[in-house]
Amino acid sequence: MLHAKPITLTENEKKILEDLAKGTHTPLHLIKRSQIVLMAARGATNVEIEHKLELSNHTVIKWRGKYFKIAPDLAEISEKSPAKLKSALLQALSDAHRSGTKPRVTQEQVARILALYQSEPKKLGLPFSRWSCASLRKEAVARGIVDTISTTQIRRYLKRKREA
Numbered sequence: 001m002l003h004a005k006p007i008t009l010t011e012n013e014k015k016i017l018e019d020l021a022k023g024t025h026t027p028l029h030l031i032k033r034s035q036i037v038l039m040a041a042r043g044a045t046n047v048e049i050e051h052k053l054e055l056s057n058h059t060v061i062k063w064r065g066k067y068f069k070i071a072p073d074l075a076e077i078s079e080k081s082p083a084k085l086k087s088a089l090l091q092a093l094s095d096a097h098r099s100g101t102k103p104r105v106t107q108e109q110v111a112r113i114l115a116l117y118q119s120e121p122k123k124l125g126l127p128f129s130r131w132s133c134a135s136l137r138k139e140a141v142a143r144g145i146v147d148t149i150s151t152t153q154i155r156r157y158l159k160r161k162r163e164a
Contacts, residue, residue: 005068007040
């Protein structure tokens with residue numbers, strides 16, 4: 001049977017976590033994570049924490065485990081430089097950076113699409129005098145600027161350009 005990771009807090013950690021848990025301007029995810037750690041430090045089981053905070057088992061185990069791993073470093077920071085403890089705690093309770101998907105259209109391709117938009121369609125031998133998002137998309141693909149792009153994405157680029 002697995003046992004929950006025991007959490008021990010310094011007085012400084014406890015004070016900061018209590019402030020975060022009660023903060024009216026603290027983001028909800030930090031409030032919940034602070035509450036998980038505080039309840040764990042008081043000896044609450046994962047199941048008790050889940051029910052009291054209305055969180056999933058996965059969430060409680062994840063944040064209790066993360067805090068358990070970082071606790072020795074936080075205790076050292078608390079002892080050596082208490083002024084840095086709050087930022088270390090916030091970092092420990094924050095999500096890891098996720099880069100997301102890589103853009104499918106490079107900045108160079110966007111610049112080429114916008115340059116195409118600046119040109120007059122008639123001078124390019126096209127049968128219309130003004131660009132629509134659909135015609136700009138079609139021409140950008142035909143010229144090999146991009147393999148594929150949506151009309152909606154073209155519209156976003158043009159809007160961004162107008163707002164700049």
